[in-house]
Amino acid sequence: MTDARFPGLLEREVESTAIQDAVKAASQGHSGLLLVEGPAGIGKTRLLRVARAAADELGLNVARAVGSELERDFAFGVVRQLFEPLLARTEHSEQDALWEGPASQAQEIFTTTTGLTAGDFAVLHGLYWLTANTSHNRPLVVVVDDLQWCDIPSLRYLVYLLPRIEDLSLLIVIALRTGETPTDALLLQQITANPVVQVLRPRPLSALATALLLDRALPGRVEQDFAAACHEAAGGNPLLLCELARTIVADGLETSTASATRVADLGPRAVDQLVAARLARLPQECIALARAVAVLGGHTDLTLAAALGGHDLTTALEAAAGLERAGILHVRYHDGLLTLSFVHPLIRTAVYGSENLADRATAHLRAARLLADAGATPERIAAHLLRVTPTGDGDTVAMLRAAAAQASRRGSPQAAVTYLERALHEPPSDTELSATLLEAGQIAEAVDNDAAVRYLRQALALTADPLSRAEIARLLGQLFLLLGQFEKAAAVWSEALAELPPGQEDLARRLHAGLINLGVLAPGLAHLRAKASQLRDLPFHDSLGGRELVGLIACWEACRGEPMAIGHAHAALSDDILITQAPGGSALPGAYFALVPADDAAVIQSIETAIAQAYRRGAVRDLVPALAYRALARLRRGDLAAAEADARECETAIDSSAMAVARPFLGPFLAHILLEQGRTAEAEAALTWMGLPDPLPPNGPLFFYLEAQARLLRTQGHLRHALHTALAAGDRFAALDGSNPAICGWRTEAAQCLHILDRADEARALAAEELTFARRWGAPWALGRALRVNGLVAAKDDGLEFLREAVKVLENSSARLEHAKALAHLGAALRRAGHRRDASPHLRQALDLATRCGASPLAEFARDELKAAGGRPRRPELTGPGSLTFSESRIAELAAGGATNRQIAQDLYVTVKTVEVHLSAVYRKLGITSRAQLPAALRSPRPANAPSRSVGAR
Known part of the structure; x- marks a missing residue:
């Protein structure tokens, strides 16, 4: 019935044992996640105390936090509860070890100083390493109560931590109240649905346990019928039973069978009604102090609560003692201060709800002013200002903007936007309104693109200065582009260019670069592509705008298969200015769009630099394109495992952000990677993940999708559908003036389908056309591929010559996988021509290369051909x-x-x-x-x- 070590727990032996076993496992270096789930008052908090006690008994590090309705908008509030006490009790000489490496990226969360703005990803990565460093020498048990009220940045920390938990000596124990609207349902689901989670669901107490609880709580003998009536009234809920017992004592109700019918009258009353009734019997000083603590929330300093309640310290202390005796408050010393907290969140809710809305708003305003006078952080003050009725107060606007700036620095754009939205409702003065809208638009870009557009459009309408308007328009156009609203982006950028004063060469080039990018993405904006032809004759401007313009020109030229794109792309990447000053723009991926298909040797180093910078800055928008293009570069080089790792990390980053614009690139890249490994079903899932509508939208680089879909269909044997899809990819690419087979090899894809369908002349014509374009571009991967496919579809004698040339073109290139394909098909063609001895060396080399690349279907093809040629497949080189x-x-x-x-x-x-x-x-x-x-x-x-x-x- 009860655990001897935890005598207050009734009928919780199974849950207690599971928790203690998990803590013991954590002490031995094993990680885990326990979720205690159930309705309010079922005993979740008591079970979390079991975890803390067991961890203390084994000498483990313990970090604890409680989600709060009041502080659910306070960025990293739960994270700070977890780590601030740990940091405070760590010797100063040992703190350097906790902040070692990337952990330092999270320091801004725990300071009040202003520093470099850290993106949310960098902060989360820093928090992961802070957790790793904290648990490095002694296992850590993280205990979080009321997770449903956890702030969004702290939820994202837990989501980020879970896939990496296996690497840590860490146990997470969380309690979740059912029946509540969570702060963020999607993030919460990612935690609770994690495969590592072990769920504990405490059941209501039985009639026997109810009788035992009442015997402890009520004076005198509790008769059986009375206990049964209490059990039915409370439904076995421990908290409600305790509150019912307190009301019985306060009402002087006898615990006999004769009083059982009166219990039924109390039963329908919820906890808040029972608490309100009990509170009404207390002196006015107690009521005022309880309401002050309810407004302030958390562990409230007695001095602050006294000031808000309008009492001197002596009166407040007496009132606190009365509230503790009534079972409403705990009075404890916390961090050297006498603090007050409610015995249960439901009690706090009951007290908070006992005051009318107007009085509560007034109390929150007074609390904000008291906290400001006490030197509290802007975010702590803003938590109260969010609950104050707007009155046009300038000080409120200033404090909310300061809180937004602090939240943004700490990597919490969600909280920053919340504060700025509230500031706009105040509203700001006419002189501050435009600046506040601009701040909201810039920060909201990381959270909600639609909201960001709304703010920036309002800011643009209120701004008269042409330079300021142009800068706002540049940001607004980029958001329209991300939303796929290309015509709106073109209109806002064109208007800004028309208004721009002479001499603004850098900004003008940035706007022109955006327009060229739209021309590359939208078939209906051909006039913008035509403009690119004129702009590329401009002299290179050594500025950010100059690099952005030449980077997008390189992208346009690469689509057209013009080799000069390579030089322009290198100019764009010079001095890493795009990486350091405009990593989230279109020019950097535009340059990679040209150089990766060119098999450029230097592009990997630039991508590596961009990825490292993105991790340091912590912006997902910077990271996604760099990871996607590194995945493509690794695919072209035949490093399939590393390519998939990049693509999967990129996929996770896209799923956790508003980067849907990257799906048309990553989905096809990942599909190709998986097809090379023979994982057809997963490749199909990767294309489905893109979430494209039917019919496809007219804009965007959807030729990537169609080409990958065609290859998938051909692999599955759906040849006519594959051919139709490959030709559709060609139509899409041609509508954007695209002809470069290194970017979209639709002709060779269609040619292979036609060849299998015995439409030889059509296959050879398309393959020959592809080869012409590939020779013009000159990159080994595309040229080798075109030669190989020409060899496959050509007449018997011509095929060998094409395949030999493909092998020669590829043998000293970085395109190992395409080289393996050329070798395998050359060997197969030689075998079929009767040159079995000549075929074997090529097939052995192909088998070795394909195995090292991880290309299982190709390795199997080479092995079968080698056996058919009479050769014995030796074990591929798996060592050295x-x-x-x-x-x-x-x-x-x-x-x-x-x-x-x-x-x-x-x-x-x-x-x-x-x-x-x-x-x-x-x-x-x-x-x-x-x-x-x-x-x-x-x-x-x-x-x-x-x-x-x-x-x-x-």
Whole structure:
């Protein structure tokens, strides 16, 4: 019935045991997530105390927090509750270890100083490493009550943490009240539906447990019928039973069978009614203090509550003692202060609701002023101002704008927008209105593009200065572009250009760059593409705008297959100015759009720099395009595992943000990666994930989708549908003046379908046309692919020559996977021509390359052809430096240079466990047993002669 160590718990043995087992497992280095779920008053908070007590008993680190209705808009409120006490009790000399590495990115949350603005992603990554550092030497138990009221940034921290929890010595125990509207239902679902979660649902107390509880709570003997009446009235809810017991005592009701019928009259009364009735019997000083604490929320300083309640300290202390005796408040010392808190959130709700709306608003305004006088942070003050009736007060506007600035610096745009929306309702004065709208529009871009457009349009209408109007218009046009409203973007940018005073070369180029980008995306804006032809004759302007313009011109030229795009793209990337000053714009991915299909050797380094910068800044908008293009570059190089890792991380970032505009790029890239691995169903899911309507919209780079869909259909054997889709991709690409097969190889896709359908002449005509364009562009991947497909569809003798040329073009290129395809098809063609001896070396090399790339279908094809040629497939090279994947090689080089696993994980933005898994594979492939052997093994053409083993050393 009860646990001896926790005598207050009735019928909670199963839940208590599960919690204690999880804490014990955490003490041994195992991670986990426990969710205690149920209605208000069912005993969730008591069970969380079991977790804390068990953790304290085992000497674990414990961090605790409680979600609050009042503070659900307070950015990182729950995170601060968790970590501020931990940081406070950590010796100053040891705090540096907690902030080591990327953890420092989260310091802004816990300070009141102004620093560099950190994007939300950087802050979340910093919090992950703060958690990792905190649990590094001693396991950590994180306990969060009332998760349904947790602020959004703290919820996002938990969501970010869960996929990485396996790497930490961490147990998370959370309580969730059912039947409430949560702060963010989607984020909450991502936590509660996580595969690692273990759900505990305490049941209502039985009649026997109810009788035991009443025996403890009520004086005298409780007769059976009376206990049964109480059980029915409370429905087995422990909190309601306790409140019912207190009301019985306060009313002087006898606990006999004769009084059982009177209990039924109390039963329908909810907790708030029972508390209100009990509160009404207390002195007025108690009522005033209880309401002050209800307004202030959390652990309230007695001094502040006394001031808000209108009492001196002596009177307030006496009132607090009376409220504690009545079972309404706890009076405790917290961080050296005498603090007041409610015994249960339902009690706080009851007291808060006992005051009318007008009086509550007045109390929140007084609370805000008291906190301001006490030097509280703007966000703490703003939590109260959100509940104050707008009156046009300038001080309120100023404080809300300050809170928004603080929230934005701390990586919480959601909270910042909430504060600015409230400021706009005040409203600001005429002189402040435009600036406030601009702030709201700029910050809302990270949260709600539609809202951002609304704010920026209002700001533009209120702004007279041409330069300011042009800058607002530039931001507004970018939002229209992200929303797919290309005509509106073109109109706002064109109008801004027309109004721009002479001499504004940088801003003019930025606006022109945006218009060219629209021309590349929208078939109906051909006049903007024509303008690109004129603008590329302008001299290069050494500015941000100059780089943006030349970057988008390079994108346009690449679509057309003009080799000069490569030089323009390099000019755009010069000095990394686009990366540092405009990482979220279109010019940077525009330059990558040109260079990745050109097999450019330098583009990977630029993308790596952009990714590192995006992680430091923490902006998802910066990270997504860089990850997507690195995935494509790795696909073209044949590093399928690393390409998929980038694509999956990019997919997660898109799903957690408002970056739907990136889906038309990433979905097809991921589909191609999966098709190369033979994972057809997953490739189909990747295209479905894009969420495209039927029929397809007219705008956007949907030729990527159609080309990938055509390939998928051909793989599935739906040849006529595949052909139709490939031709549709060509129509889409041609409508944007596109002809470059390195960007959209629709002709070779259609040619392969036609070839299988025995429409040989049509297949050869399309393949030949593709080859002409590929020779003009000149990049090995596209040229090798075009040559290979020409070899497949050509007449018998001509086919061998095309395939030999494909192998030659690709053999010294970075396009390993396409080289493997050319080798395999050359070998197969030689075998069919009767040259079996000549075929075998090509097929063996193809098999080895395909295996190293992870291209299972190609490896199987090469193996079957090799057997048919009479060759014996040797085991592909799975050892030595040449067998390492891109990711394994990079981690091995860092480890050989002396970096620890934690340092590598921090540098590469992965978990320590990921590093350990990769190093295990490296040790096995190189045949070594220690880090000291890595430098020599990486230089050796053959594996070292030593037994292999798995590694997990830090």
